[in-house]
Amino acid sequence: MSVKARRADVNDTVKMSLLCEVDGSCPLCRRDLVVKKKKKNVRVFDVAHIYPLNATKHELAILTGEELLSDDIDCEENFIALCKECHKIYDTQKTVGEYRQLVAIKKEINKIKELSKVWDKQTLHKDISIVANKIGLLDGNSIEKTMLSYDALKLSDKRDETFGFINQTKVSQFILTFFIPIKEALKDLEKQEKAKSTFICSQVKSYYVLLLMKDFNQDEIFEKMTDWFMTNTGITDRSKSEVLVSFFIQNCEVYSKC
Numbered sequence: 001m002s003v004k005a006r007r008a009d010v011n012d013t014v015k016m017s018l019l020c021e022v023d024g025s026c027p028l029c030r031r032d033l034v035v036k037k038k039k040k041n042v043r044v045f046d047v048a049h050i051y052p053l054n055a056t057k058h059e060l061a062i063l064t065g066e067e068l069l070s071d072d073i074d075c076e077e078n079f080i081a082l083c084k085e086c087h088k089i090y091d092t093q094k095t096v097g098e099y100r101q102l103v104a105i106k107k108e109i110n111k112i113k114e115l116s117k118v119w120d121k122q123t124l125h126k127d128i129s130i131v132a133n134k135i136g137l138l139d140g141n142s143i144e145k146t147m148l149s150y151d152a153l154k155l156s157d158k159r160d161e162t163f164g165f166i167n168q169t170k171v172s173q174f175i176l177t178f179f180i181p182i183k184e185a186l187k188d189l190e191k192q193e194k195a196k197s198t199f200i201c202s203q204v205k206s207y208y209v210l211l212l213m214k215d216f217n218q219d220e221i222f223e224k225m226t227d228w229f230m231t232n233t234g235i236t237d238r239s240k241s242e243v244l245v246s247f248f249i250q251n252c253e254v255y256s257k258c
């Protein structure tokens, strides 16, 4: 009799991580993996092995030569959260097509995880908060003199329909009003040998690409970037943060096709 392979101890932390990886819905049928029952959130998913832990003869035959996510079958790299129905079907009637589909999904997840690890070590240059303070001190008279002309607005060719009309209007107005004062404030920073705007631009662009790879739409990206500016610089006024994000959309070609 063959010895059965071990089954890893999948604790709650691992389960929550797997649930987050698939954004709370089954990657095969999109069913919610957490449901409300008697006002309580109940998890209704299984942790599935993408490559089977105890492969049957049939599975060994159909998966010969297929890509493996990890040398160790019984580890997180080979796990995915599935709804109970899909898990049952996957484990009893596996097809190469479904196996490849799950491998592709998990590879994308692993890639994002790697990116996040790298990103956690990087932050937005804190001196941008000096610029934010200067914006707060501007008055109507000084702004009138530095208004950008509509012709200079580069936003319209960057947004897509997920950005929305309200965001477009808001960001356009922020750019027209604040672009020149922000550009000058950044130049001042450079003169004082503080943050370089090209450096900040590359940070903002990198964060944008990270969000894009996580499949956020443009409206969500604008939200997340505003949050990111706030947490990384200590800016407490959300609209100031939105003004800065708008500046970088214009100045660093954020939202342009990568």
Ligand SMILES: [Zn+2]
Pocket (backbone or CB within 6 Å): 026, 027, 028, 029, 030, 031, 082, 083, 084, 085, 086, 087
């Ligand atoms: Zn499912």
